[in-house]
Amino acid sequence: MLDIISNIIFYLMIAVLALGFPAIIYLSKKNKDGQNSMIEKKKNDKQGKNAQEFAEIKDIKDGIIIMEDNRYSMILEVSGFINFMLLSGSEQEKMEASFRSLMGSINFPVQFYSQTRLLDLSKEIEGMRARLNQLNEKMKEYAGELIGYLNKLQSTKTILVRNNYIVLSCIASSYEEALRELTRRKEIIEMEVNKWLNCNMLNTPQVMEVLQIFMNKEKALSNKIEDALNLGHYDYVVRSVGINEIIGKA
Known part of the structure; x- marks a missing residue:
C-alpha cells in the first residue's frame, strides 16, 4: 500500500514539474518583456518634449509670440525707478491720476511679470x-x-538683477489681425507708463532671451541667445571661413 502511494506521489511530482517548468519560463519571459517595455517607456519619457513644444510656441515673429490655438503675445519691458515717497504732493497726485487713467483705459487682459537673472x-x-x-x-x-x-x-x-515686464495677449484668426490688436493695446499702455517710466516692446532676440532665462536661468550666461545669433545659428545660409582668411589672420 505504501509503495502504491509513493508511486502516485512520484508521478504527481513529475507531472507538476513537466507542466510547471514551461509556465515558469513563460512567466519569466513575460516579466522580462514587461521590464523591457517599462525601460523603453522611461527612455521615451526622458526624451520628452523640447522647449518649444513644452511652451506651445509655434514661432516668434517681429517680437510677437505665436502660440497654439491662434494665441498671440507681446512683451513690453518697463524700466526705471521712482520713489513715490520722495515726490512732492503735486507730483504724487499727478502720478496717481495717470495710474487711474491707465486702469480706466484697460479693457483687455494684462499680465505683470518680474524676472530675476544673474548679473x-x-x-x-x-x-x-x-x-x-x-x-x-x-x-x-x-x-x-x-x-x-x-x-x-x-x-x-x-548677484541678481530684476527686470519688469507687461505681457499683452489676444486671440486672433491671423497674424496681421493680432499685430493690429496688440499694437493698439501697446499704445494705450505706453501712453501713460512713459510719462513716468520707460516702456518698450521687446524684439525677437530679447523675447527669446526672456524665455531662455525663464526656462534655464543657470545656463543663460554661458549659452546666450545673442552669441547664437552672432554665430549664425538662425541664418538660412551660413558662410564658412576660407583658408586664405585663416592664413591672413595668422
Whole structure:
C-alpha cells in the first residue's frame, strides 16, 4: 500500500514539474518583456518634449509670440525707478491720476511679470577692453584692475538683477489681425507708463532671451541667445571661413 502511494506521489511530482517548468519560463519571459517595455517607456519619457513644444510656441515673429490655438503675445519691458515717497504732493497726485487713467483705459487682459537673472557684465567688460589702447599707462593699470574686479564679481553668480515686464495677449484668426490688436493695446499702455517710466516692446532676440532665462536661468550666461545669433545659428545660409582668411589672420 505504501509503495502504491509513493508511486502516485512520484508521478504527481513529475507531472507538476513537466507542466510547471514551461509556465515558469513563460512567466519569466513575460516579466522580462514587461521590464523591457517599462525601460523603453522611461527612455521615451526622458526624451520628452523640447522647449518649444513644452511652451506651445509655434514661432516668434517681429517680437510677437505665436502660440497654439491662434494665441498671440507681446512683451513690453518697463524700466526705471521712482520713489513715490520722495515726490512732492503735486507730483504724487499727478502720478496717481495717470495710474487711474491707465486702469480706466484697460479693457483687455494684462499680465505683470518680474524676472530675476544673474548679473551679466560681459558687455561692459568687452567695452573697457576695447578702449584700453586709448588710455595712458596709469589708466590702463586702473582699467585692468577694474576689469579683474568685474570678472570676479560676475563669476560669483550670487548677484541678481530684476527686470519688469507687461505681457499683452489676444486671440486672433491671423497674424496681421493680432499685430493690429496688440499694437493698439501697446499704445494705450505706453501712453501713460512713459510719462513716468520707460516702456518698450521687446524684439525677437530679447523675447527669446526672456524665455531662455525663464526656462534655464543657470545656463543663460554661458549659452546666450545673442552669441547664437552672432554665430549664425538662425541664418538660412551660413558662410564658412576660407583658408586664405585663416592664413591672413595668422
